[in-house]
Amino acid sequence: MTEQTLSLDEALALSLNVLERNGFSPEHAGAIARNIWKGQRDECHSHGLYRLLVCTHTLKSGKVSPDALPEVHDAAPGLVRVDAKGAYSLLSFETGLPILAEKARKQGIAALAINHCYHFSALWPEVEAIAAQGLVGLALTPSHSWVAPFGGTKGVFGTNPLAFAWPRPGQNPFVFDFATSAAARGEIELHRRAGKVIPEGWAVDTEGHPTTDPTEAMNGAMLTFGGHKGSALSAMIELMAGPLIGDLLSLESQAFDKGAGATPYHGELVIAIDPQVFMGPSADLHSARAEKLFEAIVDQGARLPSQRRYEARARSEASGTVSIPKQLYRDIIALLD
Amino acid sequence: MTEQTLSLDEALALSLNVLERNGFSPEHAGAIARNIWKGQRDECHSHGLYRLLVCTHTLKSGKVSPDALPEVHDAAPGLVRVDAKGAYSLLSFETGLPILAEKARKQGIAALAINHCYHFSALWPEVEAIAAQGLVGLALTPSHSWVAPFGGTKGVFGTNPLAFAWPRPGQNPFVFDFATSAAARGEIELHRRAGKVIPEGWAVDTEGHPTTDPTEAMNGAMLTFGGHKGSALSAMIELMAGPLIGDLLSLESQAFDKGAGATPYHGELVIAIDPQVFMGPSADLHSARAEKLFEAIVDQGARLPSQRRYEARARSEASGTVSIPKQLYRDIIALLD
Incomplete structure (x- = not known):
């Protein structure tokens, strides 16, 4: 038994507890805990309870x-x-959402x-x-300048994720959330920790030459997905x-960090569109036509984005539990001392 | 001498003349001619004067x-x-632009x-x-369902271009306009006409197998750029x-076409953002910071998108002329008879 199973409620309570005990205000602890909990529920482990270690460690560094x-x-x-005023982004999102809607x-x-x-969090939540408000949503952020532009050799862009959600009546929304880098930095x-090489096309070394060595890649520059278009x-x-x-x-977030390797500090843009306004009086009809697109994709055996995540969510909700190593x-529990 | 050189004024006048002589109202002829003329000036030949043949031919088919x-x-x-009411999109864009701004x-x-x-036109104009109004612009359209989703084998998406412009004080805006298909259908x-094979990753045949045969590709399905992200x-x-x-x-535009192979019939979404509002009181400062991004790209020898087009524009404007085969x-002049 190398996994610890927690009920969904326990996982949320533990997250809240750890964050508050380590100095976050109840408001920030709540916003961060809910986000981390959703990541764990959907089995996005790198955005799950593991982040409790990172958030509390970063807080102790005195920046956030x-x-x-x-x-x-x-x-x-x-x-x-x-204005988040130097705190994590999540409480600002929760505060702004009703006004945005x-x-x-x-x-x-x-x-x-x-x-x-x-900013450390995935954009899909x-x-x-x-989308849960019946709106179409888009979210985008920069990060640190790890990613070279097409035809270049030096980091300029962040991993710059783009997330999109389209509400679907009676079911999970159509959602994607991807980094515009060829791969996530994580x-x-x-790969480095596992002693594995990385695929070609992910990165260049400090000289700007293509590399499959993860250490050279981390020291050099990552590449965008999709060539000049990405x-x-x-x-x-x-x-x-x-x-x-x-x-x-x-670039500026990186400079602001002064080599500390802390969480990037910058802004986030979120756009919401009301389909009831945009579709007009026949909104139900147009919403049903959007479903034809999804059918045409899944009927030929292709998958919608987020499908794996939704399947994980269904499993977590059916069992009422999540599991972590x-x-x-033990590392999380130690944060309660 | 296989090229015919026209002054920029002659090229615009000829375009207007051909379109009006072939039945377009002066308003539509003007909007289409200006768009085509810009394409020719920027040496985007597939969106240049060549389109006069296509537009007049399509008009004769009785659909537009x-x-x-x-x-x-x-x-x-x-x-x-x-509402374009079944006409080409361009006059609708010109009509809507001041209200959008x-x-x-x-x-x-x-x-x-x-x-x-x-809709036949490039989105960058x-x-x-x-951007010429000092605004940030985004434009997107579907087309015909030639492009398979990632992991699929049958066309569902259009070539679905995305265009973006960022105004730069005193110089050409930062602009890109790319199809989300791996390549343009054209x-x-x-490649087919030239008897050449196409690169891998552009298309699958009717069975869903990767193909480098352009004819099989046209009969099968095109692929998106950038895998699941594209x-x-x-x-x-x-x-x-x-x-x-x-x-x-x-998919619906394709069905509406009933196999005629005519220009796609659908909608277009354009979004404009005022940086003066979004950047707030320090707009000039933030605008200057955006320039740092462009510098960081070009200073390492990478190119900004649209650079080739802007160089062509500078050549055309310096010579005051455009050249076409x-x-x-002769084919265009024949349309004046």
């Missing part, structure tokens, strides 16, 4: 605010800005800009929360979730 | 309206809808939905026109520029 309350600015009819319903389309936040790190998309994310919202580029469990 | 005036609906504070300035973010249009056709992005474009705006999926020129 444990308790800053998000400051909301109603910047324009279609824009709400939430109200604006989207009224304007048709609206944006939430989260500023001055530390956020776009799913938007995947390269996992590179262009990554630049768009960098611009929209950086200077457009008055926040840092991945015993050693990880 | 030569003169329907776009109908504007102010659908919401953040959404203007323009006004809404973006007022709301911060706004959208233009073009409905019921025939449209996002460039948005590129496969060009496929997810293509699905997003399909949803947002299809059902979300109450218009057709690529003599045979194409």
